[in-house]
Amino acid sequence: MTRPSVLVPIRVLEGESLPEGVPDLLSNAHVVLLGYHVIPGQTAPGQARMQFEDRALDRLEEFEQALSDAGATVEHRLVFTHDAQQTLDRQIAENDCLAALVPRALADLEDVLVAVRGTVGIDRLARVVAGLFADRDIDVTLYHVTGEDETDEDVDVLLDGLTDRLADEDVDPDRIKTRIDRDVNPVDAIAELAEDYDCVVMGESDPTLSTFVFGMPADQIADRFLGPVLVVQREPSE
């Protein structure tokens, strides 16, 4: 089983540290630990590096140690930037990250909510879930909100297929549950349901007009759910 690579971005100089429970969550991952520092346009990135590099690297090393003590393999980057989003996107692409973590504290990791949108990107979703949670005492709930143009059979095929795939990759089938809702707003439904779980795994959506207006669903969930969210990244376009 190859370790799924997960980006963990930390605003390292603004007092953000590696949240409690994250090393345990990512113990089977290959972590790309990204320390970043956003500076205003008046300041050259190199100027910030001169002053803050040592301090930031010390902190990153501390986090790196905690992650590798828990079992993860880790590589770190420290980036000084004017544009956080550009930096995150670049790191995800350069390091071929399957998922990015919205780093938040969690207590004991007992159950995970996996939002399954459809067949698109399901392979990457499966690789993340299986890679992180196979052979562990963690309940995995596959959740789908049925759309207007989907039949119940479609959804069963989708979730059964994913269940089989995860079972093949050593996720205990007894620990996999499924849940399906209909006629609800997916974002609201996921956010509400998430409160009963320790962690949410969901896919990144394609940008559309509504994501432009309301923000990405993953961001909306991350705004409302207080725990960590693993956002599975889209297949990089060539």
Next chain:
Amino acid sequence: MDDREVDVSTAGENIEGQQPEPEPESVTDETTTHDEGVELERTIGLVGGLAIGIGTMIGAGIFVFPGLAAKEAGPAAALSFAIGGVIALLVALPASELATAMPRSGGGYYFISRSLGTAGGAIVGLGLWLGLVFAAAFYLVGLGHYVVAVLAEVGIVLSLGPLAPHVVLGLIAGATLTALSVGGTERTAALQNIIVVVLLVILTGVLTFGILDAMGIFGRQSVPDAFFSKGYSPVLRTAALVFTSYLGFAQVATVAGEIKQPDRNLPLAMVGSVIIVTVFYAVTIFVATSTFGADRLGTFGETAMVNVGRDLLGLPGAVLILVAGLLATFSSANASILSASRSIYALSRDALLPKKASEINLKYGTPHVALAMAGGPILVLVATDSVEILAEVASFLHLVMYALICVALLVLRRRDPDWYDPDFRMPGAPVLPAIGGVASVALIAFMNGASIAIGVVIMVLSYGWYRYYADDVRLKGDI
């Protein structure tokens, strides 16, 4: 662009025992990479680069100089601007080549220190900082004139103590800009882009109307004038004066370390911004002189364009030009202050100034010491209210750098060290850069004696500072 090794090593230490920061490991399209996985993100695209170049330049050439230039050179002032544009282009090409070979912050200073050595680097680097200070002071005096003109338009005449009102306003604007830069407003880059677009739209509109008008489409007779009404030599003197309108492209190079895809975007932004502003300047002077005749235009002083706008389009024309003039001088001054702060950073990175000078404050994340080292002297210079001296000294210090950029290119082309591998190679070397270098020096000869004296004193002091403070620092690459 491939990952490229940066193979220029620095050595030595300054009088305080500080050493130049180590050079980065490599440069990619999106980052500058140091060891231990440390990266500097490149976030300025082509539009941002063009906005820095155009935004810095267009304030002076269109909104401050037309009246002054027409007074000196008559209608041939258009030729003065064209000469300036050609020289700027001859320097923008080698600067682009050097920038793609060394896309690092500091621009001209960086190229010269790495190819010609620390002494030349120090003279150019300190000169660049002070040149930008003089330029910013010049823009702020212009800004003051525009505010006074705006107030006069609505019937308010200021009287602000012993200093002239436009000087007081320039001082206030300078202090405000410096404070804003330290106080760190988000998205200043986006604001600069918007200002430049608005400016270009207003100018294109007014000038298009002006051209049609000048060609008699609207049935008015424009004032005929002999082209060289003041003779030939004022044309060159004026070219030296108005060269301040072409200093902005070098500011693109000062942020070369932050430009995305530097091999493509740096040459396009530098050469492109020079060409764009040259066209705007030439058309502006043509329209302005054909609207009023050079002699009358000359009597209007710094805000001559407001009268041109009024004559062409009535009150709305005057208001448009006033708004544009405020935006343009504001953006020029702002860009110059930020570039001056970047130059100070580049010098302090290389131990030619104390490390303290580029310190960042924790509250805003801005370089308050460097910004104060730009803003402080700017205010002193604004108080002198000597528009022409300020402009010429700014040009002088830049022209010295430009000449040395051309020399650096010739030296690097000739020795061709392994590390010198520019993605953009200028056409016409060695002839064109040689002409560019000679023309840059020649232009200095046409300046006021006072401007030349001040410029020389600054160069001598810069050299003295280097010998005193950083005699032992070696920055020159292996060539």
